[in-house]
Amino acid sequence: MKIVCSACLLGTDCKYNGGNNYSEKLVSFIREQGAQVIPVCPEVMGGLPTPRVPSEIRDGRVYNRNGEDVHAAFTAGAQQALQVVKDENPDRIILQSRSPSCGCKEVYDGTFCGKRVKGQGIFAQMLLKEGYQPDDIEDLEEVA
Numbered sequence: 793m794k795i796v797c798s799a800c801l802l803g804t805d806c807k808y809n810g811g812n813n814y815s816e817k818l819v820s821f822i823r824e825q826g827a828q829v830i831p832v833c834p835e836v837m838g839g840l841p842t843p844r845v846p847s848e849i850r851d852g853r854v855y856n857r858n859g860e861d862v863h864a865a866f867t868a869g870a871q872q873a874l875q876v877v878k879d880e881n882p883d884r885i886i887l888q889s890r891s892p893s894c895g896c897k898e899v900y901d902g903t904f905c906g907k908r909v910k911g912q913g914i915f916a917q918m919l920l921k922e923g924y925q926p927d928d929i930e931d932l933e934e935v936a
């Protein structure tokens with residue numbers, strides 16, 4: 793089995809605050825399956841620094857908390873990560889929840905108040921448009 797996943801889920805410190813979203817559940821799943829893993833971080837691939845100002849999606853575009861439009865970097869990184877998926881043709885794509893890049897089910901609403909709305913991050917949107925079915929890490933037990 794081959795898995796493309798959000799790099800932060802493996803413990804890479806690429807999250808906006810310089811931390812990660814290490815998932816024991818994912819690591820155990822990878823071990824059980826003997827899976828080959830290809831980590832991607834669309835935001836780093838798009839040239840954004842770590843740490844970075846947090847961003848959310850508002851009216852379809854990505855802005856950081858300072859109000860700067862960072863949509864171009866998010867889109868460029870998502871396109872690069874999409875190319876990795878196309879090249880690798882993984883069996884599963886498992887992504888971090890609620891990220892403005894990787895979120896598969898929900899994202900924050902663009903007000904930086906912690907309010908969630910149904911929707912996807914920019915990378916997940918691109919994957920769906922291309923016919924891929926990314927899974928939210930929260931749903932890993934269901935997909936495993």
Ligand code: SF4
Pocket residue numbers: 797798799800801806807808832833834835836888891893894
């Ligand atoms: S863009 Fe995705 S891989 Fe990168 S830190 Fe955010 S959730 Fe993790």
